[in-house]
Amino acid sequence: xxxxxxxxxxxxxxxxxxxxxxxxxxxxxxxxxxxxxxxxxxxxxxxxxxxxxxxxxxxxxxxxxxxxxxxxxxxxxxxxxxxxxxxxxxxxxxxxxxxxxxxxxxxxxxxxxxxxxxxxxxxxxxxxxxxxxxxxxxxxxxxxxxxxxxxxxxxxxxxxxxxxxxxxxxxxxxxxxxxxxxxxxxxxxxxxxxxxxxxxxxxxxxxxxxxxxxxxxxxxxxxxxxxxxxxxxxxxxxxxxxxxxxxxxxxxxxxxxxxxxxxxxxxxxxxxxxxxxxxxxxxxxxxxxxxxxxxxxxxxxxxxxxxxxxxxxxxxxxxxxxxxxxxxxxxxxxxxxxxxxxxxxxxxxxxxxxxxxxxxxxxxxxxxxxxxxxxxxxxxxxxxxxxxx
Amino acid sequence: xxxxxxxxxxxxxxxxxxxxxxxxxxxxxxxxxxxxxxxxxxxxxxxxxxxxxxxxxxxxxxxxxxxxxxxxxxxxxxxxxxxxxxxxxxxxxxxxxxxxxxxxxxxxxxxxxxxxxxxxxxxxxxxxxxxxxxxxxxxxxxxxxxxxxxxxxxxxxxxxxxxxxxxxxxxxxxxxxxxxxxxxxxxxxxxxxxxxxxxxxxxxxxxxxxxxxxxxxxxxxxxxxxxxxxxxxxxxxxxxxxxxxxxxxxxxxxxxxxxxxxxxxxxxxxxxxxxxxxxxxxxxxxxxxxxxxxxxxxxxxxxxxxxxxxxxxxxxxxxxxxxxxxxxxxxxxxxxxxxxxxxxxxxxxxxxxxxxxxxxxxxxxxxxxxxxxxxxxxxxxxxxxxxxxxxxxxxxxxxxxxxxxxxxxxxxxxxxxxxxxxxxxxxxxxxxxxxxxxxxxxxxxxxxxxxxxxxxxxxxxxxxxxxxxxxxxxxxxxxxxxxxxxxxxxxxxxxxxxxxxxxxxxxxxxxxxxxxxxxxxxxxxxxxxxxxxxxxxxxxxxxxxxxxxxxxxxxxxxxxxxxxxxxxx
Numbered sequence: 001x002x003x004x005x006x007x008x009x010x011x012x013x014x015x016x017x018x019x020x021x022x023x024x025x026x027x028x029x030x031x032x033x034x035x036x037x038x039x040x041x042x043x044x045x046x047x048x049x050x051x052x053x054x055x056x057x058x059x060x061x062x063x064x065x066x067x068x069x070x071x072x073x074x075x076x077x078x079x080x081x082x083x084x085x086x087x088x089x090x091x092x093x094x095x096x097x098x099x100x101x102x103x104x105x106x107x108x109x110x111x112x113x114x115x116x117x118x119x120x121x122x123x124x125x126x127x128x129x130x131x132x133x134x135x136x137x138x139x140x141x142x143x144x145x146x147x148x149x150x151x152x153x154x155x156x157x158x159x160x161x162x163x164x165x166x167x168x169x170x171x172x173x174x175x176x177x178x179x180x181x182x183x184x185x186x187x188x189x190x191x192x193x194x195x196x197x198x199x200x201x202x203x204x205x206x207x208x209x210x211x212x213x214x215x216x217x218x219x220x221x222x223x224x225x226x227x228x229x230x231x232x233x234x235x236x237x238x239x240x241x242x243x244x245x246x247x248x249x250x251x252x253x254x255x256x257x258x259x260x261x262x263x264x265x266x267x268x269x270x271x272x273x274x275x276x277x278x279x280x281x282x283x284x285x286x287x288x289x290x291x292x293x294x295x296x297x298x299x300x301x302x303x304x305x306x307x308x309x310x311x312x313x314x315x316x317x318x319x320x321x322x323x324x325x326x327x328x329x330x331x332x333x334x335x336x337x338x339x340x341x342x343x344x345x346x347x348x349x350x351x352x353x354x355x356x357x358x359x360x361x362x363x364x365x366x367x368x369x370x371x372x373x374x375x376x377x378x379x380x381x382x383x384x385x386x387x388x389x
Numbered sequence: 390x391x392x393x394x395x396x397x398x399x400x401x402x403x404x405x406x407x408x409x410x411x412x413x414x415x416x417x418x419x420x421x422x423x424x425x426x427x428x429x430x431x432x433x434x435x436x437x438x439x440x441x442x443x444x445x446x447x448x449x450x451x452x453x454x455x456x457x458x459x460x461x462x463x464x465x466x467x468x469x470x471x472x473x474x475x476x477x478x479x480x481x482x483x484x485x486x487x488x489x490x491x492x493x494x495x496x497x498x499x500x501x502x503x504x505x506x507x508x509x510x511x512x513x514x515x516x517x518x519x520x521x522x523x524x525x526x527x528x529x530x531x532x533x534x535x536x537x538x539x540x541x542x543x544x545x546x547x548x549x550x551x552x553x554x555x556x557x558x559x560x561x562x563x564x565x566x567x568x569x570x571x572x573x574x575x576x577x578x579x580x581x582x583x584x585x586x587x588x589x590x591x592x593x594x595x596x597x598x599x600x601x602x603x604x605x606x607x608x609x610x611x612x613x614x615x616x617x618x619x620x621x622x623x624x625x626x627x628x629x630x631x632x633x634x635x636x637x638x639x640x641x642x643x644x645x646x647x648x649x650x651x652x653x654x655x656x657x658x659x660x661x662x663x664x665x666x667x668x669x670x671x672x673x674x675x676x677x678x679x680x681x682x683x684x685x686x687x688x689x690x691x692x693x694x695x696x697x698x699x700x701x702x703x704x705x706x707x708x709x710x711x712x713x714x715x716x717x718x719x720x721x722x723x724x725x726x727x728x729x730x731x732x733x734x735x736x737x738x739x740x741x742x743x744x745x746x747x748x749x750x751x752x753x754x755x756x757x758x759x760x761x762x763x764x765x766x767x768x769x770x771x772x773x774x775x776x777x778x779x780x781x782x783x784x785x786x787x788x789x790x791x792x793x794x795x796x797x798x799x800x801x802x803x804x805x806x807x808x809x810x811x812x813x814x815x816x817x818x819x820x821x822x823x824x825x826x827x828x829x830x831x832x833x834x835x836x837x838x839x840x841x842x843x844x845x846x847x848x849x850x851x852x853x854x855x856x857x858x859x860x861x862x863x864x865x866x867x868x869x870x871x872x873x874x875x876x877x878x879x880x881x882x883x884x885x886x887x888x889x890x891x892x893x894x895x896x897x898x899x900x901x902x903x904x905x906x907x908x909x910x911x912x913x914x915x916x917x918x919x920x921x922x923x924x925x926x927x928x929x930x931x932x933x934x935x936x937x938x939x940x941x942x943x944x945x946x947x948x949x950x951x952x953x954x955x956x957x958x
Contacts, residue, residue, distance in 0.1 A: 155459065162544030165521055194544045360462050380452045 030071040031330060033058075033320070034093035035103030036114065041081025043129075045232045046256060046309040047106035050128055051076060052302045053313035054103060060297070061317070067324045079105055083113040090117040100330045101320060104143075106309065107231070108132040108179040115143045124323075124332040124339065126316035129309055131279075134178025136356045142336050145359040146312050146319075146348060150179050150255075151186025153277035154227065156366035156378030157253055158187065160387050161225055162194035166251060168223040169196055172214050172238075174230035175203030183229040183255065199223045207234035215241050218249075225251030232257040236267065243270045250389055251275065261305045264372050271369045273388050278367045280308035280348050281376055283384060290318075294347045308348070315346035409585060417574040425570055429563050436559055437526055440539035440552045443488045444524075447481040447495070447550035448541040455545045464545075474546060478504035481550060490558040496549040503548065519549050528556075596623040603630060612638045668744075668765035674721070674758045676701050688744075688767050690737030701763075706733035706741055713746070720750060721758065731768070743769040793894060795872075797824070798879060800888040803845045804828055817865035833865040844876060848889045852878045859896065870897040927956045 035054065038047035058074045066072050075097055079086040086105050093099045094117060102118050104111045106129040115135055118125040125143050127135065131150035135143055161169065171187055173180040184201070191198050200221045204210040207230065215238075218226060226249045228238050235257040242248060248270075257263060258276035280286065282295045282305050294314055298306040306314075322344065323335045343352040343361065352361030366378035368387055375385035454473035458464040478495055485493050485506035495503040500514050516536075517529045523542040528535065531553075538553035600623070603615045614631040662669050668685025672678055678697040686693055689704065705713050709732040716728045727749035733741045747764040789796055789809035797808035805824040813821045817833035829838035837860065848855060854877040862872050874893035878886045917924050918938040926935030936951040944951070 152459075159455075159544055163523055163542055165523060165542070195547075363456075363459055379456050380449065381456065 028068075028070045030073040031067050031101070032073050032075060032097065032099040033101045033103060034075040034077075034090075034097055034099035036077045036079035036086055036089045036093075036105045036110070038081040038106055038110070039078040042231045042233055043081045043105075043107040043110065045260060046129060046307070047081075049307045049310040050106050050313040052304075053298065053306065053310035054317065056298055056301045057314055057317035057321075059301070061321060067321060068328065068330065075099060079110060081107070081110070083109050086110045086113040087117055090114045094118070094121045094123060101332070101335075103313070103316060104128050104130065108134055108177050111135055111143075112178070115140055118142060122332055122336075124320075124336045126319055126339070128313040128316045130179070132178035132180075132182040133358055134182065136358050140357055142332065144339055144353050144357045146315055146346075146351065146362070147279050148359055148362045148364040149186070150182035150229075151189065153183060153255065153364045154187050154253065154366075155190050156364075157227075157251070157275050157277070158190045158194045158196060160366065160378055161196055161251055164389055166224040166389075167195075167197060168199045168221075169225035169227060169251070170200035170218045170221060170223040170249070171198055171227045171229070172201070172211075172218065173203050173228065174205065174207065174234050176205055177231070180229040187227060187229075196225075207237045211237055211241055215245060215247065219245070219247050223249060225249055225253070227253045229255055232260075239267050239270050243268075253277075258369060259307050259309075259367065259374070261307065261374070263374075264369060272371065273368060275366055275368045275377070275387075277364045278308055278376075279362070279364050280311040281365075281367060281374065282306055282311075283376065286349075286382075288345050288347055288349050291347045311348045315348035315351070318346045319344075319351060405589065406582070406585070410582060413578045413581060417578045421567075421570050421574050425567055428566050428570060432562050432566055433559075436537075436554065436562070437539070439488050439491060440526065440537065440554060441524075443484050443491050443493060443552035444539040444541040444550050446484050447493055447552065448543055450477045450480045450484075451543040451546065451548060451550065455543075470546075474503075482506045484552075488552075490561075491552055491554050494551045494553070496551065498547050499549055516551075519551070592621070592623070596627065600627060600630060603634075607634065607637065612641065666766075668767070670701075670763040670765065672701065672761050672763070674750075674761060676761075679760060685765055688742060688765060689734060695737075704734050706735055709733050717748065717761075720748065726750065734765070741769075742767055743772040794892050795894065796890070796892050798888060798890045799845060801849055801886065803842055803849075806888060815862070815864065834863045836863050837861060844874075845889055845891075848876045848878050849886055852886055854878060859900070860893075862893075870895055871900045872896060925951075925956060931955045931957075 037051040037054075038044050039051075054074055054076065058072055061067060061072050075093060077089040077093070079089055090102065090113075093102060102114070102123050102125050104125050104127045105114050108130045111125075111127045111130040112135045115125050115127070119140055119142050122142055127143055127145050127147070129147065130145060131147040131153060133145075133149055133151065136145065158169075169187075169191060171184055173184050175181060180203075184203075188198060188201075200218055200223060202214055202217070204214060211234070228235060230238075235254045238254070242252075252273070253275040255277055258271070258274050259278045259281075260266070263274075264271040282291075284292070291311075294311065295306060298304070298310060298314075319339060319342070320335070323338045323342075324330055327334045327338050329335070340353065340357070343350070345351065348362065350361035352359070354360045365376055365382055366387075367374050368377045368385070369375075370385055370388055376382050377385060377387035454477045455464070458466070458469060458473060461469070463469040481493050481495055482504055485491055492506045494505040494507070494510065494514075496514050496519070497503050499519050502510055502512055502514055516531050516538075517527070519527075519540050519542075523540060526537065526539050528537050530536065535556035536553040537556060537559050538551050541550040542548070543550060599615055599617070603613060606613050612634045614634045615627045661667065662680075662682045665682070666684060668688045669680070669682045670678070670685055671680040681693055681696050683693075686696055689696065691699065702710055702714070709730075712730055713732050716730050719725055720728055727747065729745065729747050731743070731745050734744050736742050745766040745768045747766075749762050749764075750758045751760040751762065753759050786809075790811070792809070793811065795809065795812035795815055797812045798806050800806050805827050808816070808821050808824045810821060813819065813824055815833065816824065816827075818824060829835065829841045832838075834841070840860065844855060844860075847853070854875070856875045857873055858875075859871055860874055861869050863869055872893040873896045874891060876889050876891040879888040879890045881887045917935060920937060921939060923939045923943050924935060924937040925933060925940055927933055933951045933954055933956045936946070936948045940951070941947050
């Protein structure tokens with residue numbers, strides 16, 4: 001009898017509480033956060049991960065009571081990996097949908113397009129998937145980078161190659177993206193430091209058309225290593241050609257695509273021993289706060305292990321939340337000022353930007369596929385396996 | 390020349406130990422050979438692991454410095470690099486303190502020595518080119534000294550981090566291991582041999598020695614037991630030896646006793662032979678004389694020499710010769726050991742000597758007769774005495790059978806030993822010989838046997854004779870007659886009662902007459918007593934012989950009072 005009475009009281013109290021919350025929520029309109037994802041096209045694969053991370057965070061933040069007591073709503077449009085479309089969509093988001101905050105699209109080109117609009121409207125944008133420094137070569141006061149810059153992503157691989165006394169490397173890249181260009185610059189810089197000769201270097205625009213010829217040339221110079229800097233579609237094409245031509249240098253490195261947990265499944269045995277830079281990996285060695293929970297929640301939410309794209313997107317959301325909660329406002333300028341001097345840790349790692357807004361706190365590491373498993377091989381303190389050459 | 394032989398236990402030791410030593414040495418050598426290599430490999434591997442670890446530690450220090458610079462985005466900052474390099478060099482140098490005998494050296498561009506844990510290290514590398522070396526173990530010389538090194542390459546600073554050990558230090562543990570292995574193997578081997586020696590000495594050599602000494606003692610005639618018994622099989626052997634000594638001692642004692650007995654026996658025999666009153670002749674089976682004693686010679690009146698010229702059958706009276714031969718042949722053929730017979734031998738002077746011969750033989754192991762020993766007892770006097778006794782007995786028997794008195798004699802169990810002819814006939818037998826062994830219950834007077842037995846026992850048990858008592862006795866014809874019997878105890882030379890002697894004669898008629906007389910007296914007495922007048926009878930002396938009732942009535946004296954007294958009026 002006593003137990004029943006207690007249940008009745010608790011239920012009534014709960015109802016009152018819910019009612020008050022509902023009423024309080026009803027009192028303020030939701031905070032709108034808008035962005036685009038590439039559900040097709042060049043940037044589809046990483047963008048899907050970004051989308052999932054956004055949705056996960058929205059659900060979690062609302063479970064926590066939203067931001068500033070307001071529900072948070074997400075508006076995402078498909079930019080189809082198109083720069084112009086991206087620009088238009090962000091214009092729509094800001095001008096028509098009147099979003100309070102914006103999230104970046106995936107990739108440097110799309111981010112550049114989107115940030116043109118967001119900067120115009122003095123809206124804070126955290127670039128969730130931009131390694132290139134290109135966006136910050138113009139004035140981008142309201143744009144902040146989360147990734148480690150592209151020009152630093154292959155330092156680890158080049159050091160490993162130098163240790164192994166590898167002396168030559170070939171570099172091919174899609175020259176349409178600032179990301180790739182920055183990456184190549186970084187490779188050149190560090191190859192010089194490590195006394196590795198870049199015996200072949202060439203950019204391309206159309207992978208399907210140009211890659212076969214490029215590979216013939218690459219094969220002819222027979223460098224000890226081959227680095228291809230491009231997006232997933234180009235990388236898949238390259239791997240297909242390499243497999244077909246039965247050519248494989250000692251060291252083969254690609255950015256982005258090998259970090260997908262389904263990479264081996266997608267490309268087969270050729271995945272073995274491929275190197276790739278990675279901003280983040282879902283392993284216990286990653287010591288950042290909230291990482292373990294994020295991995296578990298993401299897996300539960302999506303059924304997949306997150307890539308660094310997801311971690312980066314989630315980290316951007318974390319920064320928004322932290323900024324809003326700290327400043328108690330959704331005023332983008334206030335938030336921007338807060339972010340600009342912030343030195344903190346997210347699930348992605350350390351976040352600290354320089355005066356331009358480029359990331360200076362976070363570093364990437366090198367992963368390698370070994371026997372169907374993605375292993376961290378650089379830096380040594382983060383190693384899960386020795387590199388295999 | 391007698392070859393000097395080592396004592397048994399030393400030879401055993403040599404024969405046992407030498408193979409053990411050889412085998413032990415071979416096994417030790419094999420062990421060392423096959424263990425040393427793996428041990429050496431193990432030690433080298435351990436050392437190589439230390440070399441590798443120390444160089445990896447050096448590399449780690451450099452990597453951490455590099456990552457630190459990357460984190461700070463200061464990898465291109467010269468001052469920062471120098472600071473990190475210096476810190477790295479200090480830390481690398483300190484690594485050697487954790488690894489004894491291992492030195493670390495950092496080379497810049499393969500030539501310039503940036504730092505070294507060795508004192509007085511040269512500024513420039515004098516070792517081999519290391520441009521293509523990374524994470525490998527190499528062997529080379531530094532100056533005149535060979536070293537074993539592990540090289541790590543840190544490309545960012547173009548450093549070679551070399552951890553190395555001088556060959557002599559590298560080999561020292563291996564050599565020590567060899568030394569330890571050899572020493573251990575030899576040590577164990579010697580300990581085993583020493584233990585074997587000690588154990589052999591304690592548990593085999595010493596007891597064996599004792600046993601040998603004791604056995605030698607036995608050989609020399611000293612039946613000395615082993616006083617301290619070991620355990621185990623030797624103890625058992627020693628116990629058996631002591632048992633054997635006891636047995637030998639006992640046998641020796643028995644032999645001594647036997648010898649003593651033999652000596653005694655021989656002495657007795659000799660005494661008897663020489664000085665006894667029995668003539669002894671020792672002959673062979675074919676009657677060749679061996680010995681004859683003085684008594685025999687005197688008995689037959691010959692000297693020994695004369696006797697030896699006589700054959701036995703010439704000495705035996707012809708009428709006894711057949712019996713003698715028969716008995717002798719029986720002993721030969723029927724495996725008798727001895728026989729006795731009475732034979733008459735012929736004296737030298739021609740008279741007969743009655744003898745009792747006891748002939749025995751001494752046989753060989755195959756049962757053939759070696760000697761015949763004849764004991765000759767002169768029974769001539771005895772024969773004479775026997776004859777005299779027989780004569781005396783015959784006379785006595787004649788007397789006994791002639792006298793009318795019945796005589797009988799019994800033993801202590803009341804069995805008849807004899808009696809005279811008259812008694813035998815009273816008993817229902819035909820001759821006294823039939824009495825022997827019988828009791829009263831077996832004879833004609835069996836109805837009185839119980840009573841007779843009582844009287845017999847009274848005499849035998851008390852030794853008191855019973856004289857002239859009357860008893861009835863059944864006769865063979867069924868009549869019962871009265872006898873006047875006397876029985877006396879019969880004693881031997883030592884006055885012990887050996888039976889009883891009884892005599893009796895028939896008093897039936899006398900008794901009848903007495904009864905008749907008594908009857909008459911009673912009749913007369915009655916008449917006298919019945920007389921109304923006083924009647925007194927006196928004899929010549931005046932003694933009253935008769936006194937009747939009237940006399941009593943008259944005088945007041947009874948018959949008893951009067952009869953026998955003088956009559957006075």
